[in-house]
Amino acid sequence: MATRKKRTKRTWRTAANSDRHELYELAVQGTESDCTFIDRVYRQLRHTTPHTLREDFCGTGLMAREWVKWRPTNQAVGIDLDDKVLRRGREKISHLAAASRKRVLLKKGDVNRVKTAPSDVVVALNFSYFLFRTREQLREYFINARNNVRTGGIMVVDAYGGSGSWSLGEEDRSLDGFTYVWHQAKVSPITHDVTNHIHFRFPDGSEMRRAFTYVWRLWTLPEIKELLIEAGFKRPVVYWEGTERKTGKGNGVFKPSRLGEACTGWIVYIVAEN
Ligand SMILES: C[S@@+](CC[C@H](N)C(=O)[O-])C[C@H]1O[C@@H](n2cnc3c(N)ncnc32)[C@H](O)[C@@H]1O
Structure with missing residues (x-):
C-alpha cells in the first residue's frame, strides 16, 4: 500500500471533497x-x-x-x-x-x-x-x-x-480520514442473488451513500x-x-x-x- 500522509483537521475528507473512486x-x-x-x-x-x-x-x-x-x-x-x-x-x-x-x-x-x-x-x-x-x-x-x-x-x-455473507447488515472499517461501510442489503437463499452497497462516512458526519452498488450472484x-x-x-x-x-x-x-x-x-x- 502507498504510504498515507497524516491528515490535519484542515484537510479532513468530507463527502463533498472526496472522489468515490479514490x-x-x-x-x-x-x-x-x-x-x-x-x-x-x-x-x-x-x-x-x-x-x-x-x-x-x-x-x-x-x-x-x-x-x-x-x-x-x-x-x-x-x-x-x-x-x-x-x-x-x-x-x-x-x-x-x-x-x-x-x-x-x-x-x-x-x-x-x-x-x-x-x-x-x-x-x-x-x-x-x-x-x-x-x-x-x-x-x-x-x-x-x-x-x-x-x-x-x-x-x-x-x-x-462464509456464513456472514448470507446475512443482512453493515460492517464498517475505519480508514485514513473516512469510514468504509460494506452493506449487504438483499440476499436470496434460493437464487443466490445478492445486493450489496458501499457507503463512505466522514468525520464531519457527512456520508456518501451507495457510492457503489453491486447486484450479483x-x-x-x-x-x-x-x-x-x-x-x-x-x-x-x-x-x-x-x-x-x-x-x-x-x-x-x-x-x-x-x-x-x-x-x-x-x-x-x-x-x-x-
Ligand atoms: C467492481 S468494479 C472492479 C474494479 C477493479 N477492477 C477492482 O478490482 O476493484 C467492476 C467494473 O466492471 C465494469 N464492467 C461491468 N461489466 C463489464 C463488462 N461486461 N465488460 C467490461 N467491464 C465491465 C464496470 O464498469 C466496473 O468498472
Missing part, C-alpha cells in the same frame, strides 16, 4: 498483495516470472498500473465498459513515470468482446465476474477469458463467502471451479488465507487448500491454468 481504491483494493501473490504462484507453477497481465473489469485500472510499476519488463492491459472510470484511470496513468506509462493501456469494451494478445495472467478481481448470474453467462465469460490467456498462462479470480467455490473446467481451464485451485495466531484474523498469506475452513467470512483466490 476512496474505493484505498478501501477495497490491495494491488501490491495481488502482485505478490501472482508472482509467487506463477513461479511455483511455471518456474519463471510473469510479464504480461490483462485486468478484466479494470475500473480505474489500479491493478494494471501497479503491475507495470512492479517490474520494468511488465506490460498490462485493462478492459472496462465505462468511459468515465477509464478516463480517471488514464488520467492516473498520465502521472506514472514515462517508462511505466508506455507499458499500460486501458481499453473500452465488453470483456467478452475485446480480444487482446494472450497474456501470462488474466485477472478478474474484487468479485467483478459475479455480475454474470447464470452458469451459461459465467461459462461464456471464462471461455472468452481463456482466449486471452497464453498457453501455459493462468487465470486469477477471487471470491468471498454469490457464486460458491465448487460452482466457480466447475465452470472454469467447463471453459477449458485446468487444475483450478483455491488459495485459502492463513490465520494470525494472536488475533484470529487473516494473515494475508494464501496457500492451496482442498477443504478450507468453516468461518463467518473468507476471501480466496482461485487460480486456473491454461
